[in-house]
Amino acid sequence: MNRRLEERRAYHARYKQTVKTRGKPFFPYAMFHDTVMSLLVVCLIVALAVIWKYTANEGTGEHDSGWLGKLYDEKADPGTTNFVPRPDWYFYFLFYLLRIFKWPDSVILGTVGIPTVALLLLLALPFIDIGRERRPMRRPVAMTAAVLTIITMGVLTYKGATAKEPLAAENLVLVPKWAAKQGFAGNQTAVDGAKIFAQVGCMNCHTYLGAGTSNLGAPDLSKIGKTSNRGVAGFATYVSDPSKFGNNVMPQFKDLGADNLRKLGTFLQSSGTCSPKTDTCPAAGGQ
Amino acid sequence: MANKPQGRSHQLLQILLYPLNWLEERTSLPGRSGIVGGIKYFLFRKVPSDISWGHTLGSAALTAFIVQAVTGVILAMYYKPDPNSAYESIRHITDDLWAGWLVRGMHRWGASVFIILLFLHMGRVFLYGAYKYPRELNWIIGVLILVLGMMEGFFGYLLPWDQTAYWATVVGVNLQATGPFVGPFLGDVLRGGSEIGPDTLARFYSLHMLVIPGALAALIGLHLWLVVRIGVSSPPWSPTEAGRPEPGPPPAPRKGLVAPAPRNGLAAPVSRGARRR
Secondary structure, eight states: OHHHHHHHHHHHHHHHHHHHHHOEEIIIIIHHHHHHHHHHHHHHHHHHHHHHHHHSOSSSSGGGOBTTBOSOOOBOOTTOOOOOOOOOGGGHHHHHHHHHSOTTTTHHIIIIIHHHHHHHHHHHHHHHOOOSOOOGGGOHHHHHHHHHHHHHHHHHHHHHHHOOOOOHHHHHTTHHHHHHHHTOTTOHHHHHHHHHHHHTTGGGTOEETTEEOOOTTOOBOTTHHHHTOOHHHHHHHHHHOGGGGTOOSSOOOGGGOHHHHHHHHHHHHHTTTSBTTTTBOTTTTOO | OTTHHHHHHHHHHHHHHHHHHHHHHHHOOTTSOOHHHHHHHHHHOEEOTTOOGGGGHHHHHHHHHHHHHHHHHHHHHHOOOSTTTHHHHHHHHHHTSTTHHHHHHHHHHHHHHHHHHHHHHHHHHHHTTTTSTTOHHHHHHHHHHHHHHHHHHHHHHHTTOBHHHHHHHHHHHHHHTTSSTTHHHHHHHHHTSSSOSHHHHHHHHHIIIIIHHHHHHHHHHHHHHHHHHHOOOOOTTOTTOTTOOOSSSOOGGGTTTSSOOOSSTTHHHHHHHHHHO
């Protein structure tokens, strides 16, 4: 142990000696490189701002986006629920982790577990990799770990960037198919509920019979009436304010109103409990 | 008579140097240099002869941070951290103010450039094995700077108060609230209540422009202080790597090329680069 410390100290003493006798002064040599690089950085930032401004139209619509996105989005409206929760690009890797881990069993791995472990490993790096060797070719473990980390981060960021949330109009055309497949076509309340489900943003996080996007750890709802079986009123209460049931990730939907929530509840209770053959939904108050 | 011009230029130099000497005397301890000596040391300290463009990523990130600070100060003069006027103030900055779009655009894209440069800088340090003894502490400070930099991005994202910002923040804060033990408490503290509203915006604004930038500036100062004190590491594959035990005699031909007296400050490094080839 002591020998290692002595070796390290000797290395640093040699370093200081070499720099002192054979080094170059920071000014002007290193400072020249730094100045050129800093100027490039400022030019890059200005160029991005100019490209952003001059390729975009003034406005908040889909077609007003330039090469680098819109100048501004619509004003925040806490009343709308058809939102796409999209962070800035450098959080895409975390964002995509939540498509891998599902609520409620393993979502905590994506939100807290993996990021915390990764951060601790990063902080502890100098205490894990304690060898004196600095040449990359002679640090195979460290370099392999680094390359794997870069690939993982890159893939997660790319997947997060290209993940698409379905449009409400695209979901709406699926409602008759759902009704036929699940057997609630005869229950108008459930069909109305399915239309609400398709439009108000549920499918930005939930999947249903293969449609929608799995985001933020939200589960698939194709059989939710069977697996969760809260009843029509139970589902309505849950969706109205999920935080009362310990779900703090899903936003509140109480703005939909009691009538819409009842329809939504009927649809959810019908999912997986109706009989497609006889077209009856005993649990959801259907025929 | 003959040395009169010399005396005059000497006098002139004394007048020019007077403020510097004044400052030095009032910031130094006996036998220790003060602020002027410190700056002189910073500028003329020796660095390994083989460092090059790879070592500019840190100062490039610092430049991006300064751009963020300057544009941020200007934006703060016009931005209103209130849900009723935040969005309108951003539109006012972008549409009405002279070069307002440029300042906002630079702040917005400067954030991404800052984060990218932090990652590149970290990658360079990793590749060079420069986090090893005696630079472990500076690696840790660097990781903290990266985390704080990303938190700046998170808290700044809400400020335009548009749909994307609002809903991303709703979800982001809710996700933090899933954490064990402190999670729900942290969520309430960030929101300033159970819902995202005026208190949340004011809180995020304060964190984004006072608390985190202050912490970042302090950590960056500490980071730089350690860089100057310990010194930057040579590229590990360099034949003249500083600190490597030398098996034979030092490579003679490089001597004399390493640090020629700077006659023309800018021309010297260029010619050095050409000679290396």
